[in-house]
Amino acid sequence: MPPPAAATPRRVLVVEDEAAIRELLRLHLELAGFSLEETGDGRHALETARTTPFDLILLDVMLPGLDGVSICRAIRKDGPNQDTPILMLTARDGEADTVLGLESGADDYVSKPFGVRELMARVSALLRRRDRGSERGQPSSGVIQTAQLALDRDRREAAVRGEAIELTRQEFDLLYLLAARPGVVFSRTSLLQQVWSGDTYVTERTVDTVISRLRRKIERDPQDPEMLLTAWGVGYKFTDPAG
Numbered sequence: 743m744p745p746p747a748a749a750t751p752r753r754v755l756v757v758e759d760e761a762a763i764r765e766l767l768r769l770h771l772e773l774a775g776f777s778l779e780e781t782g783d784g785r786h787a788l789e790t791a792r793t794t795p796f797d798l799i800l801l802d803v804m805l806p807g808l809d810g811v812s813i814c815r816a817i818r819k820d821g822p823n824q825d826t827p828i829l830m831l832t833a834r835d836g837e838a839d840t841v842l843g844l845e846s847g848a849d850d851y852v853s854k855p856f857g858v859r860e861l862m863a864r865v866s867a868l869l870r871r872r873d874r875g876s877e878r879g880q881p882s883s884g885v886i887q888t889a890q891l892a893l894d895r896d897r898r899e900a901a902v903r904g905e906a907i908e909l910t911r912q913e914f915d916l917l918y919l920l921a922a923r924p925g926v927v928f929s930r931t932s933l934l935q936q937v938w939s940g941d942t943y944v945t946e947r948t949v950d951t952v953i954s955r956l957r958r959k960i961e962r963d964p965q966d967p968e969m970l971l972t973a974w975g976v977g978y979k980f981t982d983p984a985g
Contacts, residue, residue: 751777752797752869755823757787757813758831759805763854767800770858771865784808788816795822798869801848803832811846818847827868831856849926867925886921888982890969891960893918902960909959912937912952917960920970920980929977953978 754771758764759782768778779794781787784807791799791813799817803810810830817823830851850864884895892901895918900909909917915937920928928936930946938948957964968983 751775753777753779753795755787755791755794755796755799756780757784757800757805757810758782758802760802763802763831766858767861770862774862774865782806784810784813788813791817791823792821796826798865799823799826799828800865801828801830803830814846814848829861829864829868849923886918888921888924890983891917891921893921907959909956913956913959916949916952917956917970917980920978924980924982927973927976927979933977949978 752775754776756764756767756771756778758767758780761782764780764782768780771778776798779790779796781790782805784805786807787801787805788808801810801814805813810832814828814830817826817828827850828848830848831854832851833854849868852861852864886893886895890903893899893914898909898914900907900914900917916933919933919936920926930949933949934946953970954964957967957970960969961967969980971979971981973979
């Protein structure tokens with residue numbers, strides 16, 4: 743599936759140490775119109791990601807030099823690819839490994855062996871999500887606008903279906919974090935680290951409590967939520983339903 747139309751080819755960093763898989767990725771990504779840079783070494787991948795902006799990063803978990811989870815965490819801290827979609831490639835398919843990858847900052851993952859059609863579909867979905875975020879100016883302006891929700895990070899203002907609502911600091915920060923990356927599942931541990939990083943006397947139950955309060959404030963039916971959804975066994979995610 744080709745990427746959305748663009749004036750110049752999308753740039754993709756492929757980080758994979760298995761030559762056969764790297765060749766497969768190169769073939770299909772180039773056929774889809776992408777421009778590639780490749781490496782099979784973790785440290786070289788991180789150096790490249792810290793100096794060169796990309797539209798997408800395909801990142802293997804098991805790498806020589808430096809593992810993919812560590813690379814992902816480092817990319818998310820600073821640099822030109824701090825907000826670049828990252829798709830992890832992993833030979834592991836256990837729930838714990840999935841959560842670890844998502845907590846490190848990955849946007850999605852596929853397990854090896856993967857189907858090329860599934861991989862390309864996920865690539866296209868990540869780029870569409872990035873494009874929608876860019877059109878709305880979410881990362882740079884601090885304003886998130888969806889069909890039902892409006893958040894202004896600088897003014898700390900929130901509105902649902904055109905009506906202003908009052909949110910506590912934790913409620914606003916949690917909702918903004920989820921809404922800024924729609925479709926991405928955050929574990930309770932990850933949410934605690936990012937929203938309550940300076941608080942020591944909180945537990946994962948705190949996240950559930952704040953989610954419950956948010957649902958009462960933003961959902962038409964808190965018992966049947968449309969925006970704040972539970973990913974069973976993992977955590978929570980935000981979706982953008984039609985108004």
